[in-house]
Amino acid sequence: MIESAMEALRIVLDPSRILFMCLGIGLGIVVGLLPGLGGTVGMSLLLPFVFGMDPFVGMALLIGMVAVVHTGDTFPSVLLGIPGSSGSQATIMDGFPLAKKGEASRAMGAALFCSMIGGVIGGVALYLAIPIAAPLITSFNSPVLFMLTMLGLSMAGLLAGDSPAKGALSGLMGLMIGSVGSAPAITEYRYTFDFLYLSNGLSLPVVALAIFAFPILITMLTHKGSVAEANRLKGGVLKGVGDALKNKFLIMRSAVLGSLIGFIPGLGGSVVDWLAYGAGKKTVRNNKFGEGDIRGVIAPESANNAKEGGSLIPTLLFGIPGSGTTAILLGGLILMGLEAGPRMLTTELPLTLSIVWTLVIANIIGAILCMTLVKPISKLSLIPGEKLVPFLTILLLIGAYQSNFAWGDIIAFIAIGLLGYIMTILDWPRPPLLIGFVLAISAERYYWISIERYGWEWLSNPIVITIGVLIVMLLTGGSIMKKISNNLQREGV
Amino acid sequence: MNKQTLNVIFTFCIFIVFVWAAVTALTFSRLAQFFPLYVSIAGSIVSGIYLVKEVIKIRKQKDQGSHPKVLIIKPIIYTGWIVGYVITISLLGLLIASTIYLIAFLLIESKFTFFKALYSTGIALVIITVLSNLLNIAWPQSVLLGL
Numbered sequence: 001m002i003e004s005a006m007e008a009l010r011i012v013l014d015p016s017r018i019l020f021m022c023l024g025i026g027l028g029i030v031v032g033l034l035p036g037l038g039g040t041v042g043m044s045l046l047l048p049f050v051f052g053m054d055p056f057v058g059m060a061l062l063i064g065m066v067a068v069v070h071t072g073d074t075f076p077s078v079l080l081g082i083p084g085s086s087g088s089q090a091t092i093m094d095g096f097p098l099a100k101k102g103e104a105s106r107a108m109g110a111a112l113f114c115s116m117i118g119g120v121i122g123g124v125a126l127y128l129a130i131p132i133a134a135p136l137i138t139s140f141n142s143p144v145l146f147m148l149t150m151l152g153l154s155m156a157g158l159l160a161g162d163s164p165a166k167g168a169l170s171g172l173m174g175l176m177i178g179s180v181g182s183a184p185a186i187t188e189y190r191y192t193f194d195f196l197y198l199s200n201g202l203s204l205p206v207v208a209l210a211i212f213a214f215p216i217l218i219t220m221l222t223h224k225g226s227v228a229e230a231n232r233l234k235g236g237v238l239k240g241v242g243d244a245l246k247n248k249f250l251i252m253r254s255a256v257l258g259s260l261i262g263f264i265p266g267l268g269g270s271v272v273d274w275l276a277y278g279a280g281k282k283t284v285r286n287n288k289f290g291e292g293d294i295r296g297v298i299a300p301e302s303a304n305n306a307k308e309g310g311s312l313i314p315t316l317l318f319g320i321p322g323s324g325t326t327a328i329l330l331g332g333l334i335l336m337g338l339e340a341g342p343r344m345l346t347t348e349l350p351l352t353l354s355i356v357w358t359l360v361i362a363n364i365i366g367a368i369l370c371m372t373l374v375k376p377i378s379k380l381s382l383i384p385g386e387k388l389v390p391f392l393t394i395l396l397l398i399g400a401y402q403s404n405f406a407w408g409d410i411i412a413f414i415a416i417g418l419l420g421y422i423m424t425i426l427d428w429p430r431p432p433l434l435i436g437f438v439l440a441i442s443a444e445r446y447y448w449i450s451i452e453r454y455g456w457e458w459l460s461n462p463i464v465i466t467i468g469v470l471i472v473m474l475l476t477g478g479s480i481m482k483k484i485s486n487n488l489q490r491e492g493v
Numbered sequence: 494m495n496k497q498t499l500n501v502i503f504t505f506c507i508f509i510v511f512v513w514a515a516v517t518a519l520t521f522s523r524l525a526q527f528f529p530l531y532v533s534i535a536g537s538i539v540s541g542i543y544l545v546k547e548v549i550k551i552r553k554q555k556d557q558g559s560h561p562k563v564l565i566i567k568p569i570i571y572t573g574w575i576v577g578y579v580i581t582i583s584l585l586g587l588l589i590a591s592t593i594y595l596i597a598f599l600l601i602e603s604k605f606t607f608f609k610a611l612y613s614t615g616i617a618l619v620i621i622t623v624l625s626n627l628l629n630i631a632w633p634q635s636v637l638l639g640l
Contacts, residue, residue, distance in 0.1 A: 034628075169507060172532055176510075176536060221567070384603075390599060397633070402630060
């Protein structure tokens with residue numbers, strides 16, 4: 001295996017392949033930078049070009065692009081509080097408050113360094129998983145997937161802030177919005193008001209942009225200031241890298257979590273950053289997550305790049321795409337005359353290993369490239385809102401339109417955006433709404449399959465019970481520990 | 494407007510939406526109904542309890558000084574800019590609408606000089622066009638002109 005890996009490295013380092021990888025990296029960064037676009041759009045753009053291409057070159061192009069989308073998407077998330085793609089939503093929670101303090105470069109430095117390390121760990125996870133993937137993937141049945149969805153939903157509780165009721169309502173609103181459109185169990189449309197646009201439900205980029213970006217547009221105008229309230233930039237990229245190095249165990253934990261979540265087909269990569277953020281919030285001591293804590297940037301950024309390695313495991317080895325991006329990647333394989341499946345471990349092993357190397361190298365090149373761009377791009381946070389917003393509005397409306405190429409995207413962007421704005425001014429937490437929305441369909445689908453297939457017996461599944469206990473521990477652990485600590489303080493221990 | 498009052502109005506609206514969603518869910522078939530029904534019932538209960546608690550809280554605090562206010566007029570004006578821009582796109586297409594929107598906004602709200610507004614708009618339109626062509630990005634089409 002090591003010999004094959006070295007041989008694959010030699011193939012990847014061929015100048016023509018490196019050139020195509022760099023082309024993919026360039027496109028991936030641009031796609032990440034532009035709000036509303038994501039890996040799926042990047043893949044769709046490249047797909048026509050890989051037809052009949054040498055698989056090593058084609059994969060260098062495709063994987064080079066997909067590897068760095070979550071590196072480039074850090075810029076809008078940190079600097080403007082707008083998710084660059086669905087995987088960088090949680091980065092906003094602390095990245096944007098840091099930008100407001102004038103520490104955008106520091107947040108970017110930490111985020112890019114963690115993206116790089118996370119991406120490398122994701123590549124290593126893919127390499128290590130090759131021999132053991134089969135039994136693991138087959139052990140994820142619908143009850144386990146349902147419980148994993150519930151684990152994701154429990155993060156909404158962790159992100160509720162000071163008011164659990166507002167957090168719960170926000171999550172429930174997300175679930176409700178997520179249930180608009182066709183039911184997964186039967187051909188029936190719900191809450192569509194006979195609008196054709198709503199029959200497929202609302203799309204994630206539209207909801208994410210509306211709930212986070214629209215309130216930013218209005219707030220920047222009403223407050224008449226720049227993002228950086230300090231009006232000067234403090235801290236540099238290297239300070240952020242130093243912060244990341246100080247939190248190496250958090251990077252490791254989050255990256256491993258990201259790989260594992262990416263590994264589970266159907267759970268949805270959009271929730272991985274929230275899971276890492278929630279886990280970080282629970283495990284990091286004396287944290288001020290949500291107020292501009294650099295560790296709140298480190299956790300999701302380590303996880304979202306690591307996810308890509310994990311999500312390639314079921315895609316390549318079993319032909320099970322875990323997301324839209326990996327579904328298009330499967331199409332790309334077919335266009336190059338290949339087929340995902342066990343052959344990727346035997347006759348096509350060099351190609352699989354070249355993908356691992358591309359993932360690792362692309363993450364390193366992408367992060368270094370982005371680090372050189374941090375200083376000039378960070379100055380965006382100093383531009384007054386009234387000068388920046390009109391241009392952002394155009395960008396966001398075009399970005400929202402890319403979901404379905406329908407006017408409904410723009411109308412939904414404004415309608416949900418207004419909801420997001422009201423939530424913002426009334427201090428209602430918005431992340432639970434997005435988590436609820438992301439997981440609504442998975443929760444419904446896996447619950448329905450579990451009940452239809454296993455009745456109530458699935459509740460006795462040991463993995464289900466373990467995840468259930470983990471959810472209870474996550475939700476109650478913090479308050480129990482707080483109570484114990486308060487009691488000890490009162491007793492003077 | 495008083496923030497607390499607005500919070501109560503918003504919660505009441507959410508409560509009404511959840512109740513309506515629960516009632517509507519009853520009209521769906523069994524397999525389509527269970528998820529929205531569970532969620533909307535949970536939402537109705539939580540929003541109902543929260544609403545009652547907030548109303549009681551407001552009554553208790555009625556005579557305890559002033560409450561923070563929220564801006565109403567300005568956000569409506571700025572939302573109006575965005576809605577107006579969208580309507581203009583639907584009538585005249587993205588490029589013409591963006592030109593009108595950018596020049597008007599930059600002159601009125603950003604207090605740019607005419608020439609500064611003009612070349613900022615020009616640069617923005619060039620970037621939009623180049624990026625759209627390079628990345629094959631689709632634009633919202635004008636309903637009237639088909640642009």
